[in-house]
Amino acid sequence: MELDAAEIPPFVYASETQELCVKALNLSRTGVYNVRISLSGTGLFPMEDIFIGNMEAGTERPGTMRIYVGTRTMTEIGTDVGKSDEEKYGEVKGTITLKYEDAKGKTYEIERDFRTEIKKAQILSLTVNEEAETNSWQISVFVIIIVGHEEFLEEAGQIPGIRSVTPVIEIPAKIRAEGYTMEISLQGVDLTELIMTVKESNEVQVGNTPVLILGENSIAMMEDVNGHKISEKKQKGLLDCYQEIDWQYCLVDIDKIESNDELEDWEPCLIAGILSSPADGIYLPYEQAENYAEKLSGQTPITRILVTVQGEKIIKK
Structure with a gap:
């Protein structure tokens, strides 16, 4: 035995x-x-x-x-x-x-x-702020790093007007809900540095189950089993009822796709909230992203950085 x-x-x-x-x-x-x-x-x-x-x-x-x-x-x-x-x-x-x-x-x-x-146990609870703080003059910008120029991560922090520069880990994945599926790069970020406007929030415990935060436009590319694109009405329905819906994810291993050896392993994920800004991405805590990157490749490649800019003049430029 x-x-x-x-x-x-x-x-x-x-x-x-x-x-x-x-x-x-x-x-x-x-x-x-x-x-x-x-x-x-x-x-x-x-x-x-x-x-x-x-x-x-x-x-x-x-x-x-x-x-x-x-x-x-x-x-x-x-x-x-x-x-x-x-x-x-x-x-x-x-x-x-x-x-x-x-x-x-x-x-x-x-x-x-x-x-x-x-x-x-860690609890993630986003503060709902439907109206953006227009007098704060802060904004988060995602910047692509060219391979071989990772030193920019340190240099950027010395530029006047930049409050913080933190790494971003992109995790290739698929998500699905209510019969709709899409491929996307999950953005692992330091949530304390991401300037965001929270539309809906759900208090969840951060553990080994991934905790995702959805931009309100982030699921626009979902398709059903017949390849039909999700309607705006259905998108709104999923986001309005996100707490009652069973969301699932699976990691996408690029090496296995290229060798035609990919087996989809769907597991549940949690949704902590919906963002009206930034509206297009799906985000998760940086520590969780590190773990999933290790599972996929044994390393945590940094291909983007999150730059938080502060100051009216700097932003207007």
Whole structure:
């Protein structure tokens, strides 16, 4: 028997629920019985064990386990004896265990150890400001960086009138909702530096599920399964009801597309709000973008920067 389990993320956030995909493989020449998979770990509470049952020789069975993330000092869900963040959050260890029996009822175990880090839950809540602050004289501008000229990131910060210069990570992805799909580059930005006008806001927890912020024109290129472009009425309907709709995303691996080896892996995403400005992009927290860039290419290439300009004269120029 073998246990095949997805990697536990390097860090998880307290109060979120993680899904772990596992698989039991019977590589022997005989059947096995009462196959089940369990997980134990500090601060990690499986909602259920996976009971696979009996397996014939040469077969495999998948399963999915939901895991509630607590804190290092949580003894059970809802009971936390920790007093400080230092006690509650940090590295934890755990074990995934595959158990099974042979025809004579003898029990066997296969264990796989893992490590992860529990981080404090972060809440993203945008402030709705339908009317732009016309007297603030600040604006955010996205600037493309030419490969080989990355030093501009540091030099630009010395230009008079520029308040801040921060990197942008572009993540190739697809999003879908209500039968409509589109390809887009998600913009990973420092949200504290993005000058934006928030039309609608939804308080969400930032964890391993991507949190997206939609410009009100950002889904105009969505299409249905027949290739028909989304109507303006449908766009408005999706944005008006964005909190009730199931939004999903999948990362687009360029290398796999070129080798015709791409498999779409759709997962849920959260929508934190709708922007009337900037209206054309889809944004996510920079830290999350870093993680997805690592998954795709093992690095975080910077191809754009976010420049925040301040001052009436500079903006008018």
